[in-house]
Amino acid sequence: MVRVTDDRDLELDEDADQRGIVEERPPRLNVLSAIRRFAPVMHGQWWKLVLTVLLYFLQVGTSVVTVALFAHITDTVLVTGDLSALWVPLGIWVAVTLIGSALSYTAAILGGTVTERILLRLRDRLYAHTQRLAPHTRRRFETGDLIARHSGDVDEIEYLVSSGVVQAAVAIGSAVIYAIAAFVTSWQLALVAFVLAPLLWVVSQRFGEVVKRAARRERASNGRITSRIQEGITHAISIQADNQADKDRRRVLREARIWRAARISEIRADAAFSETVAVVEMLCVMAVIVVGAWQISEGMATIGTLIALTGYLGYMYPQIQELGALAVQVTSATASAERVAEILDAPVGVCDPDDAEEAEKVALATDYVLRDETTPIPARDMRPGQSAPARVEFDDVGFTYPDADGRPVLDHASVTIEPCDFVALLGDSGAGKSTLMWLLLRFYDPTSGVIRLDGVDTTSIPLRDLRDRMALLPQRLAIFHGSVADNIRYGSPAASDDEVVAAATAADATGFIADLPEGFDTILRDGGANLSGGQRQRIGLARAYLRSTPLLILDEPTTGLDASTTARVLTPLVRLARTRTTLLITHDPEVAAVADYTLTVSHGRLVRGASSA
Numbered sequence: 001m002v003r004v005t006d007d008r009d010l011e012l013d014e015d016a017d018q019r020g021i022v023e024e025r026p027p028r029l030n031v032l033s034a035i036r037r038f039a040p041v042m043h044g045q046w047w048k049l050v051l052t053v054l055l056y057f058l059q060v061g062t063s064v065v066t067v068a069l070f071a072h073i074t075d076t077v078l079v080t081g082d083l084s085a086l087w088v089p090l091g092i093w094v095a096v097t098l099i100g101s102a103l104s105y106t107a108a109i110l111g112g113t114v115t116e117r118i119l120l121r122l123r124d125r126l127y128a129h130t131q132r133l134a135p136h137t138r139r140r141f142e143t144g145d146l147i148a149r150h151s152g153d154v155d156e157i158e159y160l161v162s163s164g165v166v167q168a169a170v171a172i173g174s175a176v177i178y179a180i181a182a183f184v185t186s187w188q189l190a191l192v193a194f195v196l197a198p199l200l201w202v203v204s205q206r207f208g209e210v211v212k213r214a215a216r217r218e219r220a221s222n223g224r225i226t227s228r229i230q231e232g233i234t235h236a237i238s239i240q241a242d243n244q245a246d247k248d249r250r251r252v253l254r255e256a257r258i259w260r261a262a263r264i265s266e267i268r269a270d271a272a273f274s275e276t277v278a279v280v281e282m283l284c285v286m287a288v289i290v291v292g293a294w295q296i297s298e299g300m301a302t303i304g305t306l307i308a309l310t311g312y313l314g315y316m317y318p319q320i321q322e323l324g325a326l327a328v329q330v331t332s333a334t335a336s337a338e339r340v341a342e343i344l345d346a347p348v349g350v351c352d353p354d355d356a357e358e359a360e361k362v363a364l365a366t367d368y369v370l371r372d373e374t375t376p377i378p379a380r381d382m383r384p385g386q387s388a389p390a391r392v393e394f395d396d397v398g399f400t401y402p403d404a405d406g407r408p409v410l411d412h413a414s415v416t417i418e419p420c421d422f423v424a425l426l427g428d429s430g431a432g433k434s435t436l437m438w439l440l441l442r443f444y445d446p447t448s449g450v451i452r453l454d455g456v457d458t459t460s461i462p463l464r465d466l467r468d469r470m471a472l473l474p475q476r477l478a479i480f481h482g483s484v485a486d487n488i489r490y491g492s493p494a495a496s497d498d499e500v501v502a503a504a505t506a507a508d509a510t511g512f513i514a515d516l517p518e519g520f521d522t523i524l525r526d527g528g529a530n531l532s533g534g535q536r537q538r539i540g541l542a543r544a545y546l547r548s549t550p551l552l553i554l555d556e557p558t559t560g561l562d563a564s565t566t567a568r569v570l571t572p573l574v575r576l577a578r579t580r581t582t583l584l585i586t587h588d589p590e591v592a593a594v595a596d597y598t599l600t601v602s603h604g605r606l607v608r609g610a611s612s613a
């Protein structure tokens with residue numbers, strides 16, 4: 001029997017993935033440059049972080065007092081047996097402990113709130129930036145990997161920009177305070193304790209590098225696992241139909257193994273680090289006890305002094321240990337920072353001019369078009385408040401994709417589409433039809449020439465205004481989690497229920513909506529998986545009808561539909577096209593026949609065809 005799953009394919013995939021790993025080179029950052037890189041999201045929060053650190057310092061001060069009180073009680077009460085000397089220091093002890101708890105509680109709340117605020121900002125900025133990435137830049141990242149960067153990696157950055165900074169400052173400050181207290185108590189014993197302390201720092205540096213390398217591998221692998229799973233879940237049916245379930249599973253498993261290996265390196269480094277620290281710490285305490293015992297026997301120190309000193313060391317070592325662990329954690333968080341920074345550094349697509357005044361001027365300049373009185377549409381066909389159909393001009397337009405090899409997709413393309421024209425856009429596969437659509441929607445600007453909407457260069461129209469005047473019905477309509485009504489009013493959130501029903505009627509969608517369990521209130525889940533292609537497109541038409549934009553762009557709206565479903569989509573579509581300028585991308589001559597005339601994209605030019613009868 002021939003085995004269908006073939007390992008050669010898997011090897012090819014592995015090669016491709018290995019290439020992916022090599023290509024995936026986020027900017028390398030060290031801890032300081034990573035903190036600097038993310039400093040803008042901490043704007044206005046620094047003073048709160050400083051206040052948090054100060055509150056923790058005060059709390060450390062209270063524990064110094066409690067240790068000193070215990071030493072005092074040891075020498076004045078425990079050694080002498082004089083109970084009367086106990087009550088005053090005991091009372092102070094209780095009060096100081098309560099103050100310390102209150103300080104620590106306030107610092108934790110303040111620090112936590114600041115951290116969450118910073119993370120919220122970072123999430124928001126990252127998402128906004130991701131959504132604005134230029135389409136070709138966006139394709140550099142796999143969807144699952146992007147999701148992983150938005151979730152796990154952002155969480156990790158918390159260590160860098162907030163909690164890590166606070167904890168490090170607190171650990172350093174506390175260690176210094178306890179060290180001073182130890183020196184004041186007995187400088188000779190303190191010196192003994194500190195001889196070995198620098199070792200801790202060296203150890204943490206050494207392990208930090210190991211952990212950072214493992215964390216980089218772990219984060220990248222986590223992104224790839226998410227991508228593989230997302231791909232697998234999305235295409236589960238094809239995978240099973242093509243008998244590729246084993247291969248698919250192994251692809252995920254292979255990534256999971258890489259992830260596991262990276263995690264085990266991290267766990268090993270972590271465990272080795274804390275054990276090494278524990279040993280160094282114990283050596284320090286032993287040295288203090290030996291020298292302290294000798295000093296007591298020589299009458300050079302009291303038992304209280306030794307107790308106070310071990311108390312301070314008992315507080316100080318965990319701080320140094322914390323500092324080391326934090327160095328490791330923060331170092332590993334920089335691996336996440338690198339991945340998030342890679343997105344933030346990626347160029348966004350077309351943006352509005354920063355100059356608000358300029359935008360205002362442009363907005364005013366384009367205003368007149370909306371009141372164009374030359375509209376050829378009978379008033380009865382217009383929806384109340386509907387804008388006049390648009391005039392679209394391509395004037396000697398040339399365009400080359402930024403990541404292409406210099407070959408232009410459009411070259412000296414010129415055409416004028418008059419208001420209310422219904423145009424079918426034809427052309428071979430790869431001719432540039434979708435590119436034309438991206439240019440109109442300004443996901444890119446032309447490399448040369450001008451595109452005008454109602455006589456105004458689209459590059460000078462604020463993006464929001466421009467896209468407000470166009471509706472796009474893509475090949476596969478984006479259905480969002482929500483009711484049918486919510487989905488119809490997606491582009492026009494203020495539309496009333498009556499308007500939604502009217503739009504559905506115009507799109508010939510009321511029939512199947514009435515058959516849904518809760519009609520317009522039926523919740524569409526999972527991208528509307530339970531809708532047929534035709535139903536989905538009619539929801540799209542209803543959405544477009546409601547938006548009443550001067551320009552309607554339809555990207556192969558009947559792809560994959562049978563003849564009768566195509567007819568059910570085309571009828572409302574033609575009705576919709578009567579009231580606005582419409583550009584219909586299609587490969588199907590029968591669909592193209594419903595348009596007024598055709599435009600063919602050929603060798604970068606636009607060639608106008610004959611009008612339909």
Ligand SMILES: Nc1ncnc2c1ncn2[C@@H]1O[C@H](COP(=O)(O)OP(=O)(O)OP(=O)(O)O)[C@@H](O)[C@H]1O
Pocket residue numbers: 135136401402403404409427428429430431432433434435436
């Ligand atoms: N982001 C991109 N970077 C580089 N080249 C691209 C990019 N997107 C599209 N292209 C290329 O531009 C050309 C035009 O693509 P476009 O998608 O506009 O064609 P199309 O006419 O819509 O094709 P189809 O009918 O198959 O959808 C093709 O050669 C395509 O490979």
